[in-house]
Structure formats: C-alpha cells, structure tokens
Amino acid sequence: MILIAVKIAILCMSIAILGLIYRLIKGPSMPDRVVALDAIGINLVAIVALVSIFLDTNAFLEVILLLGILSFIGTVAFSKYLEKGVALERDRDL
Amino acid sequence: MEIVMAFVIGILFMSATYLMLSKSLLRIIIGTGLLSHGAHLLILTMGGLKRGTVPLLGEEASSYTDPIPQALILTAIVISFGVTAFFLVLAYRAYKELGTDNTERLRGNEGND
Amino acid sequence: MSLLHLAIISPFLLAIFIPILYKLFRNIHTGWFVLPLPILLFSYFLSFISITSTHKTITESVPWIPAIGVDFIAKVDGLGLLFALLITGIGSLVVLYSIYYLSKDKEKLNTFYVYLLLFMGAMLGVVLSDNLIVLYTFWEFTSFSSFLLIGYWYDREKSRYGAQKSMLITVLGGLSMLGGIILLYIMTGTFNISEIIAQAAGITENPLFIPALICILLGAFTKSAQFPFHIWLPDAMEAPTPVSAYLHSATMVKAGIYLVARMTPVFASEGLWVWLIAGFGIATLFWGSFNAVRQTDLKAILAFSTISQLGMIMSLLGLGAAALHFDDVKNSFYGAATLAAVFHLFNHATFKGSLFMVVGIVDHETGTRDIRKLGGLMNFMPITFTLAIIGTFSMAGLPPFNGFLSKEMFFTGMIRVLELDIFNFETWGMLFPVIAWIASVFTFIYSMVLVFKTFTGKYQPEKLEKKPHEAPMGMLISPIVLASLVIIIGFFPNILANSILSPALESILPNNNIDVHISFWHGFKPELFMTIGVIALGILLFLTLPKWKRVYDFFPKKLTLNRLYDNGLELIQRASNKLTKTYMNGSIRTYLVYIFAFFIFILATTIAVKNAFIFDTSNISSIGFYEVLLALAIVIGSISILFVNSRMTAIILLGAVGYTVSLFYVLFRAPDLALTQLVIETISVALFLLCFYHLPKKRNEERNRFKLTNAIISIGVGAIVTVIALSAHSNKVFDSISEYYVENTYTEAAGKNMVNVILVDFRGFDTLFEITVLTIAALGIFAMIKLRMGGKKKNENK
Amino acid sequence: MKTNDLILQTTTKVVLFIIILFSFHIFFAGHYTPGGGFVGGLLTSGAIILLMLAFDMKTVSQILPVNYIYMAATGLLFAGGTAAGALFFNVPLLTHAFGHVDLPILGDTALHTATIFDLGVFLVVVGVTMTIIQTIGEDE
C-alpha cells in the first residue's frame, strides 16, 4: 500500500518538477526562475525522501537535509545577486 | 538498463563534443562538464547497475552493489571539480586580460615563421 | 688500457689542456705545445713497421659496452699503420706549418688546436679500431672536428655555409654507414671487423648483404667526396689552409678510402662492390679534374683536384677488389691495381700536402688566391716556386716524381678492366681507360694552370694587398719535407713498397700473393703511350685554354649539384614551414577536430576489423520507469544546451543535468555519490555564474551557428562511446574484486560504509592525491587572480 | 540601494548551527553511513558562504581570521602525515590503526587513524573551496 502511494507521489512530484522546469526556462524575469529553482529544490527533497521509502533504505536521508541546505544557500545567493549585482559583498560599510 | 545508460552516455558525450568544438569559452567549459558527467555515469554503468543494495554494511542484504566504481567516481568527481574550477577562473582571467571569450581569437602562433 | 689505446686517445687528453696552456702562456705560440705529440706518435708508429712487415698484427682490447658487443679494440695492421703514419706524419708537418701560418695575436689558437687535436685523435681511432661501432664513433668525431675547423672563422658567412654543408653530407653518410654496420651485426652477430671478415663467406647469400654493402659504401663515398657527394669539399676550403692540407686532402677524406679498403674482404665477393666503386671512382675522377680546370681560386683548384684524385684511388680499389674473384693468375693482375691505389694514396698525401702549403704561403704573402690577380711570383718566392713545380708535376704524373709511378700503375689497371668478366665489363668496360685518359689530360692542364698562372706570367702588383716576398723559413720546412719525399719515393719506390705498402695490401686482400715490386720502366706498353699522349694533348690544351674555356658555359648554372643542394635545403625548409603552418593554425578547434576525427576513425576501424561489437542482453538489469524519465531529462537537457543562446540558460541547464545525474546516483544505490554530486554541482554552478556574469551581452554575429562538421564529429564520438560501452558490458568475463571489500570492510577496516572505507583506507592513496589536486587547483586559482605579470593591471595589484 | 538583511542575518545564525552540526555528523559518521570528510567539508564551507552572503566578506574574515590556503595545506599535511606516520612503524604507507574505546557519553567509539586522514580531507576541502570563493569574490 505504501509503495503504491509512494509511486503515485513520485509521479506527482515529477509532474510538478516538469511544470517548474517550464517556468524555469520560460522566465520571464530572473526572479521567476529563482522561484522555480527554489521550488524544484524543495520538491527534490521530497522525491529523495520518497525514493528512500521506495528502496527501503535510510542511506539517502542525509541527502534530504543536504538538498535543503543547498537549495537555501542557492536561493539566498541568487536573490542577493539579483538585488545587488554581486552575491558576495566585499565590505558592506563601504 | 545498461543499454539505456549506454545511449544516455553516448548522447552526453555527443553534446559535450559538440559544445567543445564551439568558439565560446563558456560553451566549451560546459562541454567539459557534460563530458565528466558522461564519464562518471559510464564508470557506474560499467560496474553493473542495480545489483544488490546500497554498499552500506548492516543493510542485511544478500548482495551489495559493487562499491569500487562508486569510489572511483567519487575521486573522479572531485578531481573534475578542481579542474573545472581552475578552468573557469582561467576563462575569467583570460577574458579580463585578452578581452574575448572567443577561442578563434585566441589563436596566436608565436614563432611560426 | 694498453699503450696503443693511450696513443689513440692522447690527442684528446692533450686537447683538454690546450685552453689552459693557452691562458697561461699567452706569449708562446700554442702550436709549440702541440707539436711534440704528433712527432712522438709518429715515431711510436714507426716502430710498428718491423712488426707489420712480417704480416703480423697487434690487437689490444679494452671493454667499453661489451653488453652490446662494443669493445674498444685497437688493432694495428698494415693498412691501419699506413694511415696512422700519414696522420701523425703529416700532422706534425701541418702543426709546424700552422705555427707560422696562424698569428698568435689575432687568432683564437686555443680553439684551433683543440679542434685539430680532436681530429687527429679521431682519425687515429678510425684507422686503428677493429670494432665497427668504435670506428663509427671516431668517424663522426672527424666529421664534427672538420665542421668546427671549417667554421673556424665563424663570422664569415661562407665558413658557416661550408661547415654546415660538410656536416650534413658527411653525417648523412655516417648514418647510412651506421645502418650498414647494424645490418652486418644482424648477419654476423659481431661488430668486430676481423670476426666479420672471418664469416664473410657465409653471409653473401643473406638478403641483407646488398643493403649493408650499399649503406656502407654511401658512408665511404660521402666522406671521400665521391661524385655526387663531392660538393661539400670545395666549400670546406673555407677552413684555414693548414686544415685544408691536413683534413681535406691528406687524411680525413681518405677515411672513406680506408673504409672501402677495410671492408673489401667482406664485400668484394659481390660483383656489385667492384663496379659500384670503380664506376663512382672513375666518374669522380673525371668530374673533379674537368671542373678543376675552370676554377680561379687556387684552393678551389686543389679541392677539385683532390676530388678527382680520390676518385682515382677509389676506382683502383674497386678494380683491385676483383682480385678476390679469381684464381692466382688474374689475382696478381688486380692485386696490382690495389697496390696502385695504396701507393697513390700515399703519394697524393705528399704532393697534395705540399701543394696546399704552397698555396697557403702564396695566400699568406700576397693576400689573395685568385689566379686572375696572381702572376710572376717566381722572382719573389723562388723556393716556393720550386716546391710548386715538384708538387704539380708529380700530380700531373710526370717523371721522375712519385706521381708518375702511380699514374702508370693506374693506367695499367684501367686497361685490364677489359679482361674483367663480371657485370659485362668486357663490353662497356672500354669506357674506363678512355675516361681515365681524358681525366688525366685535364689533370695535366689544371696542374699547369696551378703553377704557371701563379708563378709565371705578368706580375700585377696593383691587384695584390701586400708586396709579395719569400715566406719565412719555418713555414717552408713542412712543404720542403713533403717535396723531398715526392722525389725520394719517385726514385726509390720499393723502400716504401716493401715496408709499408705490402703489409697494407695484405690487409686489403688477405692471403694473396702479390708482387709489390714497383718499377720505373715497363717497356713500350700502352701505358707509356697514354702518358705521352696526356702530356702532348695537355700542353696543347693548356696553351689554348682561353679559347676553349667557353665549353664550360654549356653547363647551365642552374643545374649544378650545388644548386640542387642549396635549393633542396631551402625547399625542404620552406615546404616544412608551409606544411606545418597549414595544420598548426593555432586554433584549438581545429586541433580538436583532428583529435576527435582520429578517435572516431581508429576506434571504428578497430571495432570493424576485430569484430568487437558484441551485443549480449543476458546480463542486464531491468529498466525502471523513473530511470527512463531521468534518462530523458538528461537527454533533453544536454541536447537543449546545444541550442540555447543565453549563457544563463545554458549554465542552468548544465546544473539541471548535474542534478539529474545525482538522482541517477540515488536510484543506482550510490548515496555517497549523490551527496557529493549535489554539493559539487551547486558549487560549480555558482562558480560558473561568478566567473561569467561580467561577460558583455553577446553580439548577434556570435550566435551559435550550426556546423555540420561539428555535428558529424560529435555524433561519431557519441556513437563510438556507446558502442564500446555496449560491447564492454557484454563482455563481462570476470567477477569484480568487490567481494573482498564486502568481507573485510567491517572486520579489517572497522567501517560499514564500503565506499567511504575504500576511499580513506583501501584506496586512501587515491584520496590523498585527489585532495592534493584540489589544493594545487586552489594555489593556482589564487596565483592566477593575484599575480599578473604581463598585463596592464600590473601596477594596481602590487 | 542599501538594504538591511536583518531577517536573513537572524535566520543565518540559527541555520548555521544546523548546518555545522550536520556537517560534523556527516564527517564523523562517514565511516558508517554516507558522507565523510569530503561532503562534510563542502557543507562547512557552505555554511561559511552563507555567512558571507548574509553579512559581507570583510565581516566574515574578522569572525574567522583564517588563511584558507594555509588551512588547505594543513589539511594536506594531516592526511599526508597520517600516511607517512606508517613510516615510523615500518608498516606500509597509509596503514590505518583503529581501536575501540569506551567514552563516557558517546559509548563504544571506534578510534580510528582514518578519522585523522579524513580530517585532513575535511580541512583541505574547506580550505580549497573557501580560497576559490574568497579570491574570486575579492577580485574586482
């Protein structure tokens, strides 16, 4: 039963990601793309979680948190880049 | 699955080659990225796919996936990351210094006469 | 290391000290330090006559590289001794002469004498080594010391030209000879000449025999300036005159003759040997003498004369080799030709040596060697004139000088050619005496030109740089010694014949009974009439020279061998440059196209030829839906990168492909890989963005145009990779060694994550250097950004 | 335009802990579960990058006054030293030793020279990543 649910869920997630990819490519503005990327990252987290149920192993649970972290850092970086032109500021007081 | 993977890898290599043959440095570096993805997937495929479980002992499984290709890929990933990073910075510097990212303008043939 | 070896290398040893002596004793002419050595060596070698004249040889061996059959075997036999005496004897005279010829204030005497000593040692080594590799070693040394001596006045363009030419041609021959030597080794299993000779009978049928013969002859011909390789010799006259006297007439050019003589017992059984040597020799004889007549430079005349005389000796040696074909009666016939060769070899060294020195004196005292400027010097330098007369008359073959004797013997040999019944000599062999006679006429003419145009005729002081006067005594000693030898041997040839020539003959034609008696008067035989004819026609032609000199204009200047050499060299260089430039165009794309094209071509060929494409589906895993989905994602992602124009999109697509790959790792049960790939991909994408955000907007013309070649090549690469992957997978024959890790990871390495344990333990060595790679990359990136040596930003960053 | 990033900065302080905790976990557990020095190092540098994003490079270099190149070199020295340590015992290079120790809180723990090796990897990775980021970030 769980497996069927997982399969359905993965399918849903995949469709969701495909839709987000559409947004990612289409844009139109850069923030749109970032939104899509962020959402893809989050969805990937879900997919990995589902896959580990599917494969019945807890080996991939590290991947979940990692993806979350990366997606967050990525989003932050992108936002800052869009807002200020550079991602890493040398000295904010200047 | 291995057959499918072989084709996927072939396509990765094809795209990589095509990109590396173009003029723009960025596309070339993207090509090298694809190339290393292809190579890594190939190691995995050549080791045999989906035989047994994750190579973590204690998974109570009768057989495990061949861990060697994974270890090799890990090493290869890290190395290609180092090279890619270097290449990127080089491209950046070259652009600043030479004012172009077009390799056709980077010919240069000192001493060729 | 025996005394003999020491004798051979003593010039090298002395050469080491010459620069020091030169520095220490600046006011003493360095030549004085050199002179004792050749004299000492000469007297040392004289002591061997008593041994060789009883047909014994002395062999001393010092191991060099015995592992490959190379030992420094010094062997003194008749032939070697003859040459050794020439080298040291003439060497002594030349050194003495050079002391007066070269000014100690103006010239770089240290280098000069080092070269000269190197040459002397090398030459001794050539003639006294029994091992072919050692011989070859010394052989190349003579080439290089000659190169250095010709280029002695290196700021002259012509010196450099001549040096390069002589080096290229003689080294060409040397390499060919090396090839021949190796072929001989393959046939006989030894490099030692004596052992090869012992096996000579057994190898004639070997298919390598003829190639070896030709290779070795090529070496000899180039060294001895045989037609058409003679072109280097006239240009070698750029060397100081003592050098020309020593190397380019008396000794080095005879190394080729030595080699032919030395190898005669090995090769002479083959008829090809006879006619190749005789044929090339006679051609050279003619060509040299014919061209000598047109020269206006005294040294050039002598150079062509040397070529021609070398040809003569060569042709005699060739004919003499026929002796090994026949029974006793005819044997002595041809043996006599060999005797003539050896005899003339010696004579040539004497008269040509003295003539060179004479020319040197003229040059030294008048400042020119151009016969158009010279004339009437007889009154200013009577001794020199006398010496010149002796030398030239001997060269022209006039009695009572030694040249007459050997010339007569030469004619005898040429007439006997007709009786030779190998290679159809009886039909076209007639050419030999005819050419020989014509060449002798020319020889007579240029000899006369040499002496009479210089010393008689009108004195033209306005064309000379200096006021001519007789040379200092020191300078005259050496030519006087040589001229006296010319006369003495002319009258008493048999002293030489019995003591030195006969043992030499024995080495060339072993086990032959040859009458070595040289007589002055043969009776009224064809030879005598030939000589008389030469003199008569020669005088006639000499007197009418200006009238028929235009004959030479018939030879188009563009077709000379020199032109061929010059243009050939130029053409090779230019063609190479053009060729290399066409494919080395500096564009990395082109290079990659070559490389990939080769990759596709050779692998496709191999797969086809070896039937390597095997497709076996028995060993594959199932295909899952999600995997196909991911595969599609990768395919779509990677292909769409090709067609997008925006940089940002391309980078993001690359990232997407990378993430998909990491999902593959998840599906294919590789958690560590998935983790790493994810992080790495993220950082890579970030780096891509960091490094490329500053690029300006693309211009339209830089849009990615589709290129068919690129497409074909990329599809080829992809196809090859796929095909090999399929067949490699279908060929899984062995089990992986992974079982061991499963068993030992926990018990032996105390870990459960096999991949990680492999990384830090089983294959920790890989990891250690993998992180080294990373560190180096970081160092490089840091240095690349911070250190800017060539650019405009140089000042900003310091 | 100047903006303050108060929300980001506050969150960062919290999140940073989670990341660093996680990266240590991944680093130490590498021998048993997926992870290891490599990923751990990358995560730690991720944390530092997050700091740089939330604040600025100067502030971060004040908080963490580390020369990252030296850090990488130190890591390499650790790893290389673990490898070369075998020389003193005359066993083949890189031979690891391990033992089990009962520690008060953590319980039965495997003490492992491989961990030192992995620590080297960790340091190198952090050092290298940060060197790259810092150098590029400081340029222009």
Next chain:
Amino acid sequence: MKEMINFLILPLLIPFLTGILLIFFAKNVVIQRWIAAISALFNVVIAFLLVQKVRNDGIQTLDVSSWQAPFGITLVSDMLSALLVLTTTIIAFTSIIYSFRSIGVEREKYFYYPALNFLIVGVIGAFTTGDIFNLFVFFEVLLMASYVLLVLGGTKIQLRETIKYILVNVISSALFVIAVAYLYSVVGTLNMAHISVRLDDLGQSGIITVIAVLFLIVFGLKGGIFPLYFWLPGSYYAPPAPVMALFGALLTKVGVYAIMRTYTLFFIHDTGYTHQLLMILTIITIVVGVIGAIAFSDIKKIIIYNIIVAIGVILFGVSVMTPDSLAGSVFYLIHDMVIKAALFLLIGIMIAITGTSDLRKISGLIRRYPGLGWTFFIAALVLAGIPPFSGFVGKVLIVKGGFESEQFLGAGIVLASSLLVLFSIMKIFINGFWGTPQDYKGETNVPVRKLLIAPVILVTISVLYGAGSEIIFPYISQAAETLANPSVYIEAVLKEW
C-alpha cells in the same frame, strides 16, 4: 636496521611533504629556495639508492595501507620505474636551481616551488604506481600542477595557451576514465598486474583490442604522438624556461611511459594489430616531428618539435617489442629526458640574453659566452645521437631491434631522423652562436654563469651516461627484461597468486 619497506615511496613522499611545507613559506623566497633545493638534492640521493636496491633485490613493491594486491593500491618499482624516478629527481633538482636566477621573485612568491614539487609528485607517482586508476589520479596531480606552472605569471600568451592545454587534457582525462571503466567492465580489477593475469586468461578478444587502442589514444594525447600532438607546440611555447624544461622532459614522457607499461604488460595478445598501429603512428610521428623541427627558425619551436621526434623514436622501439629494441627505448627515454631538459634550460639562457627566440635576430653568442656555446654544442651532439654520447646507444639498439624484426622502413626513418634532428639543432648553433656578435639588451643583468650550472650538470650526466654505457647497461637491460617478460612483474606484485 630492519629493512625499510616504505623505501620506494620516499622519492614521492619527499617532494610531496616539501611541497606542502613550502606553501607555508610562500612569502619568504630565500627559505623556499633552500628547502626546495635541499629536498630535491636529497631526493636524488634517495632515488639513486632505490635504483641500487632494485638492482640488488629485484622489483620492489609496496601494498599501500597494507591491503594485499590486488585489493589495495600497490606501488611497484621495477627497474624502469626506478630509473625514471631517478631521472625525474635529477631534472627536478636542476630545474629548481636554475629557477633561482631566472623565474623571478613574483612567481616564487606565488607558489612556484610548491607547484613544481607537486608536479614531481605526480610524475614520480605515475612512474611508480601499479594501479591503473591510481595512475589516473597521478596524471591529474601532474596535470593540475602543470596547469598552474603554465599559467603562473598570467601573461597573455600563457593564459591563451593554458586554455588550449587544459581543454585537451580534460578530454584526455575523460577518455582515460572511460577507458578504465571499459577495462574494469571486462576484467573487474584495477591492479595492473592482476589485469595482466586476467587478460592472459581471457586471451585476445576484440573488445580488448578496442580498449587497447583507446588507451593508446589517451596516453598518446599526453605523450604527443601523431595525430594527437597538435596542442603540444603551442602550449610548451608559453611558459618560462625551467617550466618548459620540466614539461619537455617529464610530461610527455609520462605518457610514453604509460604506453610502454600498458603495451608491454596488458595488451600483448594482439600485437599484430595494436603494435602495428603503434608503429605506423610512431613512424609518422617521427616524420612530422622532423618536418616541424626544420620548419621554423624559432629556437623554442625547434626544440619542441624535437620532443615529438624523440617520442616517435622511443615508441617505435616499444612497438617493435624485441628485447633489444625495448632496451633501446628505455635507454633513449632516459637520455631524452635529460637532454631535453638541458636544451630547454640552455635556450632559456639564450632567450634571457637576447630577449628573443627568433633565430634570425640572434648571432655570434659564442664570442662572449663560450661556456654557453660549447655546452650547447655538446648538447646538440648528444641530442642527435652522436657517439659516444647518450643518444647513440639507445638509437643503435632501437634500430637493431627494428632491423632484426624486419621493420626496415621504420628503423631507417629512425636513423634518418637523426640527420634532420642534427640539422635543426645545428641551425641554432651555426646561426645563433656563430656569426657576427651583436649587443643585446639583456646582457647586463643575466647571470649566465650561475644559470649555466644546471644545464652543465645535465649535459655532463648525458655525456657520462653515454660514455659509461657499460655501467648503465645492466640496469637498462634489467628494465627491458621486465618489460619483455611481464611475468616477472606479475609475480613481484601478486606474490602468492
């Protein structure tokens, strides 16, 4: 003292630790120089002892991490690798002392010496490892170090050529990885001796031939054989002289070594195809190399194309596969490493003096710099294989092997190439050293005498190497024996197999 089992790793470990240490002293150039020079010299001694040890005790192996072969990584020092390691250390030492006066303080401060040491680590590692994937890792170490050395200084030409160089090497690395993957798929192991055993069991199958060709492409790209060498002349042209020397002497030779190793250890079952192919390629390599060498009047280019010629000659010997030709190849390989380094260092001095590498702008150097001139002259003779210098014996053996196996064309071309090599190199001597002396801008501040030390050491070694061939020869033939007889190697590695 008990026998030191880690001995064979020392030549690798010393530059490795030195390299790390030098990073910490980046700012202090003087200390860097001292450390680098002393450690390099020490390493020469160690490498020499290693050669002696291999001579006395046979092949040395070390199972890193104590995992028995083929499961861990095994390092193997047979005579070939020990000799190459020794040569490498010598070249490293000379390059380092040459760098003191030529490379410039700026580069020295930016990790020149660490990168150089890591390059040596990579090279020595590649020579020593007995594991095919570990070979890849060491290739990457040396490549990465070479990228750094190539680009260090950041001049326009350096940046430009580094891009090309990296691109080619990234491709070759990727191909290396896939080649290893294919091989692993078939034989399921990575230890080279073990691969050899398994391939032996397998016999020759078509796929193995394909993989052999793929490996040839991979190593050929590094080694610069036809038609894979195109990147080489441009890239080697860019860096300063000591780096050029290291590249010319070491980098290509690693590729050559790898071909030697794999083509004598693994791929020996279909020599009719693989080695024939190699032979054809090497012959063409010699020809194009020679053509390139005489095509240009730029001294760097001349020497660079001579590298290609030498690679052709060495690999021709390998392709012939007779004991003689293999010994010749080994002999010639070592000779070429030393003399190429010497030549690059010498022309480095010429360029420093004259400020140009265009031969048409140089003349008459020998008047003011006789030492330089004569060293160059001898080096030229050595390069051309004139006896008794070192190129000769190797060439004779290669040609002999070629003739013996009736490869007359190839052996003849090897022989003939000497002439054109001599021509190309003598062109430098005749035009650059002879001729009318000129005044050059660099003359006042170039410490010619101090710079000459390094090339003089190398040339002396070359000369002794040739003249003392008898002393060297047992070593060479031991190396060649292992190559001709893979079982020796296999037994040494897989003891109880």
Next chain:
Amino acid sequence: MNVIEIFKIIIVALILIGAFLSLVAAFGVIRLPDVYTRNHAASKAATLGVLAVLLGTFLYFYMKEGQVNSRVILGIVFIFVTSPVAGHLISRAAYNSGVKLWDKSVQDDLKLKEATQAKKGK
C-alpha cells in the same frame, strides 16, 4: 487493525497530501500571473507539501526501525525555518530589481511607504 496499520495509513495519507500540495504549488507557479504571486504559491504550498512528505518518511522509518531518525527531523526543522526566509528574499530581490507587479494588483504598500517617507523627508 494494529498500530502498524494505523501508521501505514497515516504515512500514506501524509505522502499523498504532500504530493498533492506540491502539484498544486507547481500549478500555481505555472499559472499565476506575476513573480510575487508565484512565489507565494511556491513557498507556501510547496513547503507544506514537502513537510508532509518528510513527516511521512520520518514515520515510515520510525515504524520500521523503531528509533527517531535525527536527520529527517533536522531536515524538517531546517526547511521549516528557511523556506519562508527564502521566499522573502526572492520577493524582495524581485521588487528591488524592478520586476513589475501584475497589472491587476491593487496595492503596493512598500511603494506607498516609501512615498510617505519621502514626503516626510521633505
């Protein structure tokens, strides 16, 4: 029906809810008119969806292994904390980099505020 069955039903429910929410979020991102609304959909719905899935996963492994898996908890907490911040940052970046609001938006508070501040400043 024992505990395990109940667990299973809860897990299935969580997973399916999560999947549905994610789908909705994706739908929103595609269909909504401007970046702010899309961001809204993504950060709210997607986060909730993922949290549900993760909770399901956590329960699954809890059920299976009988012990708390700290990593999943940590993951849940992490996403819970960061997701809103990420959403906020994107919106702000979009606004500050000048991405236009949907033309049917009725109110722009920030603009209003700035305008008033500007007035006050005068």
